[in-house]
Amino acid sequence: MQNVEENKLQLDTHTAVAYHWRVWQLTGLIRPSGIPKRLYRSYSIGLNLLVTLLFPLSLLARLILTRSMKEMCENLTITITDMAANLKFGNVYLVRHHLREIRTLIQQLDRRAQVIGDREELRALDWAVTTARNTFRTFAWIFVCGTTLSCVRVALARSRQLLYPAWFGIDWRSSDEAYVGIYAYQLFALIVQAVQNCANDSYPPAYLCLLTGHMRALELRVGRIGRGCDCDCLNDRQSYAQLLGCIQDLTLIHRMHTIIQEILSVPCMAQFACSVAVQCTVAMHFLYVADADDRLAMILSVIFFVAVTLEVFVICYFGDQMRTQSEALCHAFYACNWVEQQLPRFRRDLLFTLARAQRPSLILAGSYIPLTLETFKEVRTAPSLPFGGVSDSRSRSLKFSHLKGHAFRLLRLYAAAESQVRRMCTNQETEGLKEKRAQICSHSCTICILYASFYLFIYLQTSSPQGGSLSLSSACLFERGE
Known part of the structure; x- marks a missing residue:
């Protein structure tokens, strides 16, 4: 006590x-x-x-x-x-x-x-x-x-x-x-x-x-x-x-x-x-x-x-x-x-x-x-959509899976281009090559941010507020009411 x-x-x-x-x-x-x-x-x-x-x-x-x-x-x-x-x-x-x-x-x-x-x-x-x-x-x-x-x-x-x-x-x-x-x-x-x-x-x-x-x-x-x-x-x-x-x-x-x-x-x-x-x-x-x-x-x-x-x-x-x-x-x-x-x-x-x-x-x-955990589940399963994953919002998220696939391909393209430019560069790097490398890195950063935007947009599309409505359960209260 x-x-x-x-x-x-x-x-x-x-x-x-x-x-x-x-x-x-x-x-x-x-x-x-x-x-x-x-x-x-x-x-x-x-x-x-x-x-x-x-x-x-x-x-x-x-x-x-x-x-x-x-x-x-x-x-x-x-x-x-x-x-x-x-x-x-x-x-x-x-x-x-x-x-x-x-x-x-x-x-x-x-x-x-x-x-x-x-x-x-x-x-x-x-x-x-x-x-x-x-x-x-x-x-x-x-x-x-x-x-x-x-x-x-x-x-x-x-x-x-x-x-x-x-x-x-x-x-x-x-x-x-x-x-x-x-x-x-x-x-x-x-x-x-x-x-x-x-x-x-x-x-x-x-x-x-x-x-x-x-x-x-x-x-x-x-x-x-x-x-x-x-x-x-x-x-x-x-x-x-x-x-x-x-x-x-x-x-x-x-x-x-x-x-x-x-x-x-x-x-x-x-x-x-x-x-x-x-x-x-x-x-x-x-x-x-x-x-x-x-x-x-x-x-x-x-x-x-x-x-x-x-x-x-x-x-x-x-x-x-x-x-x-x-x-x-x-x-x-x-x-x-x-x-x-x-x-x-x-x-x-x-x-x-x-x-x-x-x-x-x-x-x-x-x-x-x-x-909610449903939101986190959408976040966890969204990366699998381009590889044939099944989701309840599949029809709504299909176009975003294509966007993510294109973003990945663009990232590979820019990564390969950056590697080629790096191999081409010598100790006496020219101004043109410097500009090219800076441009490639800038484009890569832009693509990365765009990919994040696509991913965030999937959040907005697959997650919606779950509002409650008045259920019929309250009818039982009226059955015994005055």
Whole structure:
């Protein structure tokens, strides 16, 4: 009994995103209490100019100046990932007032759970908090491995290399001071960006876990409506009071869902675009330009490939869990003890509540693509379409499979042309050949981006929001109505 009381006093499900808020405070997005506003603003502007702005610009400059297809593939993967991460980081700054509103809603739902003190509800909320924190730790482990591997690659290199290919306008190959300074900056920027990305990639599933956990707690609460009282007259009033309390909680959850939709729409869409672009870039790197001797570069590319795919899977998985839980919450209203209730207003309010609860809760990336496992399945099976794979949307996706096949053939053509030009070039390379090589790399990059666009368009065509409609199940309520 003491453990239950301690849990009730200590209940704060917002701790599920405590790591994320700490990261946002350290990276200059949310000012912690007790720090002067001007001092924190100066710190935030300086840090984000030095890292969030300068680091991707150095990668982008190097990408523009690249004349080797191998370097272009390696740099394009990093640049796309970093640009998408900075977009999600900037989105957090724009929606920071929504994050504070979610914290207020969570506190209200926590107080409600504290007053009730049901063990199963507390257990469900504890599961949500633990899962969200473990998700952050998983992403942190992935980013630590990627950062460590980059440092190991530089340490084992036969010649001087940077952590990531970037342009600084300084000859760091012949200057020890310049190389040490650039390496120190890249290491610092890489650590800061890794911390930012860890929070950016893990806060969508964390908030989805919180929303799912509170839906589960409300499901258990709704299932107890109309049960446990001996006096019939008092039972009707108590049951109606329980229903009103659950309706108020459901309103808070719907408001929380609306805010989370506004927060996650842009970053999830950016993650989809980043994932497909990185996947096709890594595939092109492995198929056409990979150097078998540079195994660390290949391993790093694999880590990028797995990481972006895992990011899509995680948000689709927890989005699907939330949708399933919203359907279970609707079924809980049907399963409550409404049959024995004699108050007309009880059934009237229950009918209105069911009409709203029958629409499943979905998070839509870009206000269009639902975060469900069906979406992830389309992503996983789409590459097999050109090779005769069968899909439920086969007729709709057939033309896009032809586009992907043409894109692959164009990639082979440009890769072969680049190899021929490289063999033709001598130490005294002419300006014409230099231009030709630069043009080939530029065309290859364009084709890669077009292929990613085709792939993303398949997302849009094969994934459609699954809205709910009022079912005929509510007819049973009218059969016993007044």
